């Protein structure tokens with residue numbers, strides 16, 4: 001049986017087809033295409049290009065260009081499981097704050113604010129790359145004085161693999177000889193423009209699954225799994241230690257160490273088919289009002305055991321100036337919350 005036979009004698013004389021043999025010059029071949037077809041192709045091309053441009057724009061816009069409705073996050077946030085919390089031992093957490101040699105004053109500010117409120121099962125470390133020559137004596141002195149600085153043996157950077165080196169250092173250091181911390185439950189990565197309430201951080205992580213947990217402020221379209229599942233913002237995200245061990249030892253992350261340090265973590269997990277549960281804490285992690293970003297929110301709006309307070313807030317991010325940093329602390333650190341409450345009680349009674 002003949003399956004494919006084109007009888008050209010059946011084609012109408014003026015049928016439009018491009019001859020297969022290349023005898024006609026290109027220009028005359030194009031000229032032989034009816035104008036309406038040429039216009040159609042042009043329209044399709046322009047449409048495709050503008051769609052592509054729009055797509056690139058949306059993909060690169062913060063939160064894919066969709067303003068964050070934080071009220072939505074707070075309304076849909078799963079209620080806190082107090083029974084589970086009360087019956088679970090404190091989570092052992094390592095918090096690594098990725099920072100650099102020159103920002104000594106910011107580290108001091110952190111030491112004198114939120115590091116004053118630290119649950120006993122949290123270890124906190126500042127993670128630096130190799131200091132520049134002029135900072136060597138200062139960093140050495142800082143290490144001696146505070147014992148909370150780790151220098152990774154790599155050039156200082158943000159998106160060129162520092163996060164991977166940090167996880168590798170964790171995997172090496174928290175081993176059988178490391179006493180109580182031979183096994184960490186969670187490893188957290190944080191930034192130095194974040195104010196963190198470490199008690200609330202432990203409270204949030206304690207009730208998470210101990211395996212396959214990827215926790216943080218999820219950057220994606222609301223309630224959607226658009227583009228994979230999106231990723232946890234770099235201001236403060238946490239991974240259960242099994243995922244950290246996988247990242248540190250599997251060849252895949254090591255083959256792709258660079259990329260925006262926060263979204264790269266999501267890519268590793270996705271490319272490596274890790275069974276990670278994405279846990280969004282978007283109600284209790286937000287940008288300060290001064291940051292003026294799509295994640296910004298005024299203080300006093302987060303649902304709280306004390307209305308108008310920020311009692312349950314875990315992280316406020318985008319705090320570039322010392323004033324902004326201290327203001328965030330005034331809202332979310334324990335004693336500050338008490339003082340605010342007292343102030344508002346005074347106001348109410350006046």
Ligand SMILES: *[C@@H]1O[C@H](CO)[C@@H](O)[C@H](O)[C@H]1NC(C)=O
Pocket residue numbers: 081083084
């Ligand atoms: C809270 O945790 C307890 C203990 O794990 C569990 O039995 C219970 O179902 C949980 N409650 C909710 C509402 O998830």
Ligand SMILES: *[C@@H]1O[C@H](CO)[C@@H](O)[C@H](O)[C@H]1NC(C)=O
Pocket residue numbers: 172173174175176177178
């Ligand atoms: C285990 O951890 C300790 C302390 O963090 C470190 O000194 C030691 O080199 C580590 N052991 C291995 C085999 O990496």
Ligand SMILES: *[C@@H]1O[C@H](CO)[C@@H](O)[C@H](O)[C@H]1NC(C)=O
Pocket residue numbers: 170171172173174175176245246248249
């Ligand atoms: C590092 O990760 C590997 C792979 O999961 C694990 O077997 C090992 O125990 C980890 N090392 C430490 C020190 O935890």
Ligand SMILES: *[C@@H]1O[C@H](CO)[C@@H](O)[C@H](O)[C@H]1NC(C)=O
Pocket residue numbers: 209211212275277
């Ligand atoms: C993935 O993780 C979930 C939650 O921890 C678990 O219920 C499920 O069985 C896991 N699936 C696989 C294929 O490991």
Ligand SMILES: *[C@@H]1O[C@H](CO)[C@@H](O)[C@H](O)[C@H]1NC(C)=O
Pocket residue numbers: 335338339342
């Ligand atoms: C707030 O008031 C209570 C008594 O109403 C007092 O015990 C507490 O010390 C006050 N806290 C601050 C920070 O002033």
